[in-house]
Amino acid sequence: MNAMIEQMLINGLLSGFVYVIMALGFTLIFGIMRIVNFAHGELYMISAYVMLVLHGRYEINYFVALGIAVACSALVGALLERLLFRRFVGNELGGMIMSLAVAIILQSLALMIFGPDDQTVPRPVEGVWHLAGTVISLDRATVSACSIVALVAFYLFTRYTRMGLAMQAVAQDRETACLMGIESNTIYLASFAIGSALAGVAGALMAPIYSVGPYMGELPLLKSFVVVILGGLGSVPGAVAGGLLLGLSESVFATLFDSTAALIASFVIVFLVIIVRPRGLLGKAYK
Numbered sequence: 001m002n003a004m005i006e007q008m009l010i011n012g013l014l015s016g017f018v019y020v021i022m023a024l025g026f027t028l029i030f031g032i033m034r035i036v037n038f039a040h041g042e043l044y045m046i047s048a049y050v051m052l053v054l055h056g057r058y059e060i061n062y063f064v065a066l067g068i069a070v071a072c073s074a075l076v077g078a079l080l081e082r083l084l085f086r087r088f089v090g091n092e093l094g095g096m097i098m099s100l101a102v103a104i105i106l107q108s109l110a111l112m113i114f115g116p117d118d119q120t121v122p123r124p125v126e127g128v129w130h131l132a133g134t135v136i137s138l139d140r141a142t143v144s145a146c147s148i149v150a151l152v153a154f155y156l157f158t159r160y161t162r163m164g165l166a167m168q169a170v171a172q173d174r175e176t177a178c179l180m181g182i183e184s185n186t187i188y189l190a191s192f193a194i195g196s197a198l199a200g201v202a203g204a205l206m207a208p209i210y211s212v213g214p215y216m217g218e219l220p221l222l223k224s225f226v227v228v229i230l231g232g233l234g235s236v237p238g239a240v241a242g243g244l245l246l247g248l249s250e251s252v253f254a255t256l257f258d259s260t261a262a263l264i265a266s267f268v269i270v271f272l273v274i275i276v277r278p279r280g281l282l283g284k285a286y287k
Helices: 002-033 040-057 062-088 092-114 138-160 162-172 174-179 184-206 218-231 236-256 259-276
Strands: 128-131 134-137
Touching: 002 040, 002 134, 002 138, 002 162, 002 184, 002 218, 002 236, 040 062, 040 092, 040 184, 040 218, 062 092, 062 184, 128 138, 134 138, 138 162, 138 184, 162 174, 162 184, 174 184, 184 218, 218 236, 218 259, 236 259
Parallel strands: none
Antiparallel strands: 128 134
């Protein structure tokens, strides 16, 4: 019994760290630009396809391909912000509609270029690690380790760099930040690029775990939306708490029941949190 509980906890944490990275990008963009980016899952998909081409077809080193894939997602995100989303800053409904249109376009392009069939990416490592009666898949452990590195890097960036501090200032009060000399357009571009890069990290890491296809971003988008609702829209600590909570709840219900029950349970938790605390666990009200 103890071994089963430990296994559920480990599986939940391994999944939770990936959810955190995905949700961080989603909540970063909303927190600064007030845009609910429903194309976030397609940025995840773009990174996964870059991994498929570079690591799967051309056998480029996994970590080199990972860096290029993340850079591609960041670049696409920066272009989308500059060309499409900047005019919708603060316009949640308009930004939402635009992001849905972008998501459909990116899905269609992937379908035209790569076809409808799901494809696989070679795993960087194989095998399992036995620890105190639990079994840890080495590929998932690698994914979690990379996710933790990305999470720590994001924390250090937001706390100890001028750009990170400026992003926090714009998120808290855009008008006051502008009066203090902070260029808001630069912050919008940086936040969208970094948020897209975080989605790219998740997509590139999960490409060898799951198959790669044109619609692969839909479920991660749904889960990241669940995470940010749990933690509170725009709250970075909330995204961390929500991601780990979702990972643990999925692991428990998938072990005791099945994956369908785990998905249902995640939405039941969202309902309960919204009823008790509409702002989310660590969220705050927005004007």
